[in-house]
Amino acid sequence: MSENHKRQLEQQLWNIANTLRGKMDADEFRDYILGFIFYKYLSEKMELYANKILAEDGIKYHDINENTEEGQEYLEAIKEEALSSLGYFLKPTELFGELARKGNSNSREEGASNFILDELTLVLKHIEQSTMGTESEDDFNKLFEDLDLTSTKLGRTEAAKNDLIAKVLGHLDKIDFKLEDTEADVLGDAYEYLIGQFASGAGKKAGEFYTPQEVSKVLAKLVTTGKTKLKSVYDPTCGSGSLLLRVAKEVEEVSNFYGQELNRTTYNLARMNMILHDVHFQKFDIRQEDTLEHPQHLEHRFEAIVANPPFSANWSASPLHMSDDRFSQYGKLAPSSKADFAFVQHMVHHLAENGTMAVVLPHGVLFRGAAEGHIRQYLIEDRNYLDAVIGLPANIFYGTSIPTCILVFKKCREHADNVLFINASEQFERGTQNVLRQEDIDKIISTYRERKTEDKYSHVASLQEIRENNYNLNIPRYVDTFEEEEALDLNEVAAALAQLEDEMQNTDTTIAAFCDELGIAKPF
Numbered sequence: 001m002s003e004n005h006k007r008q009l010e011q012q013l014w015n016i017a018n019t020l021r022g023k024m025d026a027d028e029f030r031d032y033i034l035g036f037i038f039y040k041y042l043s044e045k046m047e048l049y050a051n052k053i054l055a056e057d058g059i060k061y062h063d064i065n066e067n068t069e070e071g072q073e074y075l076e077a078i079k080e081e082a083l084s085s086l087g088y089f090l091k092p093t094e095l096f097g098e099l100a101r102k103g104n105s106n107s108r109e110e111g112a113s114n115f116i117l118d119e120l121t122l123v124l125k126h127i128e129q130s131t132m133g134t135e136s137e138d139d140f141n142k143l144f145e146d147l148d149l150t151s152t153k154l155g156r157t158e159a160a161k162n163d164l165i166a167k168v169l170g171h172l173d174k175i176d177f178k179l180e181d182t183e184a185d186v187l188g189d190a191y192e193y194l195i196g197q198f199a200s201g202a203g204k205k206a207g208e209f210y211t212p213q214e215v216s217k218v219l220a221k222l223v224t225t226g227k228t229k230l231k232s233v234y235d236p237t238c239g240s241g242s243l244l245l246r247v248a249k250e251v252e253e254v255s256n257f258y259g260q261e262l263n264r265t266t267y268n269l270a271r272m273n274m275i276l277h278d279v280h281f282q283k284f285d286i287r288q289e290d291t292l293e294h295p296q297h298l299e300h301r302f303e304a305i306v307a308n309p310p311f312s313a314n315w316s317a318s319p320l321h322m323s324d325d326r327f328s329q330y331g332k333l334a335p336s337s338k339a340d341f342a343f344v345q346h347m348v349h350h351l352a353e354n355g356t357m358a359v360v361l362p363h364g365v366l367f368r369g370a371a372e373g374h375i376r377q378y379l380i381e382d383r384n385y386l387d388a389v390i391g392l393p394a395n396i397f398y399g400t401s402i403p404t405c406i407l408v409f410k411k412c413r414e415h416a417d418n419v420l421f422i423n424a425s426e427q428f429e430r431g432t433q434n435v436l437r438q439e440d441i442d443k444i445i446s447t448y449r450e451r452k453t454e455d456k457y458s459h460v461a462s463l464q465e466i467r468e469n470n471y472n473l474n475i476p477r478y479v480d481t482f483e484e485e486e487a488l489d490l491n492e493v494a495a496a497l498a499q500l501e502d503e504m505q506n507t508d509t510t511i512a513a514f515c516d517e518l519g520i521a522k523p524f
Contacts, residue, residue, distance in 0.1 A: 009175065010193045013037065016171045017194065019164070028153065030198040031146040031265060033168070034191070038272045039144075040172050041187060042088060042127065043096035044179050049086060050078050062092045079130070087136030087281035094123045100173035103166030116169075117149050117162050136281040139271055146265050188245075188277040195240050195273070210239060211308040212396060214436035215360060216246040221445045222358040222388075222408055223304040224250040234258040234302035236291045236346055237309045241270035244284075245277050247304055257284040258300060260291045292316075292342050295326070297350065305347050305357035311400065312362055315339040325349065330378050332371040340365045341375045348385060348409060356387075357409045362402055363391070366473040377471040380419070380463070385409045388420040388448055391475045393428040396436065405475075408448070415451060419466060421478040422447055422458045456481055 013033075020029035050061035054074070061078075065071040079089045092098070103116040124144040131140040155161040177187045195210055211219075224230070224247060233247045238259030248254045257279060261267040267288035274284045287296035292315050317336035321327045326349040327342070334341040340361050347357050365372065366389065380386050388408040395401040403425060424444050429435045436444075447458050459478045469477050515522045 005178075006189060009177075009187070009190045012175055013190055013194055014197060016168060017197075019168050019171065030194075031269075034194065034269065034272065035144055035147040036168060036172055037187075037191065037194075038276055039124065039127075040096040041177065041179070041276050043090060043094075044177055045086060046082065046088075046090045047095060048179060049082060053078055053081060062095065062098075064092050066091060066093060083130065083134050083136070087131060087134070087275075088127050088140055089130040090123070090127060094126060096169070097173055099123065100166075100169040103162070104170040114166065115158075115162050116166060117158065120165070121149050139275070139281045139284070139286075143268055143271060146268060191273065191276050192242060192245070195242065195269070210398065211243050211360070212398070212433075212435075213242075213246075214441060215308070215392070215396065216243050217441055218390075218406065218436070218444055219243060219306045219308075219358045219360070220246040220250045221441070222406070222448060223247060223306055223356045225356065225445075225449055227251055227304075229253045230255065230303050232256045232258060232300070232302045232352075233304040233306070234297070234300070234350060235306050236260050236295075236343065236350070237262075237307050238270050238286065239266055239308070241273040241286065243306045243308065245273065245279075247306060248277075248279075255283070257286075258297050258302065259284075259286045260296050261286065261288055262290050264288055292339060292346060295346065298325075300350065301352040301355070302350050303352050303355045305351055305355065306359070307343065307347060307357075308360040308397075309340070309343040311340070311402070311404075312337070312364070313339045315342055317342075330375050332374045334375065335371055338364070338368070338372065341372050344379070344407070344409075345375065348379070348383075348411075351409065351411055353411050355411065359407055359409075360392075360404055361407060363405055363474075365407070366405060366475070373471065376473065379409070380466060380471055383411075384413065384416055384463070385411055386419050387413055387415070388422065389473050389475060390422040390444060390448070391425040393425050393434050393436070395434045396428065398433070415460075418460045418462050420448065420451055420458065420460050421473075421475055423456070423475050423479040423481060425475075426481075 017029065017033040020032055047061050054061060064074050066075065075091060082089045099116050099120055102119075103114055105114045124147060128140050128143060131137045149161065149165065151161075154164050179187070192213075196213060198210075220243070223233075228251055230247070230251055230253070233244055233254055233256075235241075235244050236259070238244060238261050241257075241259060244257050244259055248257075257274065259270060261270055267286065270286050271284075274286065275281065285297070289296055314337055315334070317333045317339075319333075321333055326346050327333055330345060334345070344359060344361070344365075347359060351357050365376070386407065387410045388406075390406040390408070392404045392406065394403040397404065422444060424436075424440065427437075427440045427443065429437050443457075446452070447454065451460060452458060453460050456479065461478045465478070466473070475481075512522050
């Protein structure tokens with residue numbers, strides 16, 4: 001699949017999304033357009049799968065008559081296979097193309113109608129209901145709950161709502177997702193593109209569901225260093241699931257994906273994103289709950305962990321957590337007004353002995369004292385888990401302009417007597433929102449993997465050096481970022497001043513001559 005086709009698909013989908021622009025906020029019409037794209041994807045996947053099964057009989061799925069006994073026999077057999085392989089089932093009359101065509105029909109024959117809202121609502125419910133009692137039930141449960149087809153934001157009358165939805169479905173129906181090309185993930189990439197576009201326009205809310213692609217690349221490359229396959233990858237604040245999927249692009253195979261997300265809408269988006277990227281329902285386990293207060297995967301240890309938690313979020317910091325295995329060994333809890341280190345402790349608890357974790361945090365975690373300073377010292381001195389500290393540019397995240405950093409942790413470190421510091425905060429492309437360029441990403445990763453020291457960019461600090469700094473990890477303490485000003489030659493400065501004095505005297509003489517000619521008083 002060509003890069004040009006991918007770009008065309010992205011633009012087509014964005015143009016269709018704009019059909020809803022002006023009707024509602026960006027984060028609201030995001031839910032509709034991404035939901036409809038997902039419905040179309042499920043339909044096309046279902047039809048391709050059914051046609052493959054029916055090939056021996058020489059018929060197509062959409063040709064099956066659901067009202068005959070033979071048709072019902074076909075459907076029952078296909079349903080059993082589909083639920084096992086795809087995890088869901090759609091009848092021929094429930095396919096996206098059928099509803100799109102009906103909604104945009106101009107037929108006025110007796111009994112004919114292009115009203116599809118009620119039927120569409122039922123179809124979306126049927127997708128979820130088809131999974132009940134099967135292994136995929138949790139992955140499809142209430143997946144379409146954010147597609148409120150009764151919302152007045154779609155139109156003041158039922159006819160207006162129907163016309164708008166039918167128009168969107170009609171435009172989407174004309175696009176070929178080319179799902180038969182199993183080697184390409186063009187639709188998955190286009191879906192990611194749309195999520196990014198919505199994030200860029202959603203302001204502060206975007207941090208709830210999306211990590212900028214460039215930062216995702218850095219995190220993914222860090223945790224896959226030295227690996228070609230991963231047994232598991234985990235994101236405790238997974239948002240739309242983009243970070244998990246980015247990790248998968250850096251290795252040949254990821255056996256299992258795990259994530260947890262507090263926001264219900266974003267949780268639904270993450271499950272859609274997984275399925276749409278052709279991750280089998282048996283290979284991912286995304287849960288919706290508060291990660292710190294109600295962790296969902298405590299029995300698991302993960303080979304790779306990535307996260308972009310909400311910066312300095314509030315949490316309970318309840319004394320009850322002191323008996324929680326995630327926090328008890330540290331002796332102190334992260335403050336209730338800053339949960340940053342609580343997320344770090346949670347992630348360290350889940351890290352496998354051979355694993356790597358990389359987490360984005362606000363700069364304050366590097367030097368804040370009190371309980372945070374105590375936790376930081378414990379991780380470095382008592383556990384020796386900290387592997388690297390990477391400073392990122394300011395203003396690269398949606399909704400905040402603060403500078404951030406990446407902390408890399410390993411339980412079994414190859415370089416147990418030092419910590420690598422990288423100052424990547426000055427190398428980026430400046431804009432309304434700053435961006436890490438590919439060369440900036442490459443430099444961060446090569447410096448990490450080769451553990452290089454470079455003047456004003458990176459430094460390998462011994463543990464003794466960190467002790468002497470009282471476990472303060474502020475990067476300028478280890479990477480000298482001071483730029484010396486060019487030395488001044490005072491003799492040159494004196495000569496320049498003398499020349500300037502001469503020029504001023506000449507100017508005064510010229511002005512005085514003009515004043516005499518004009519018969520006016522001199523200004524000096």
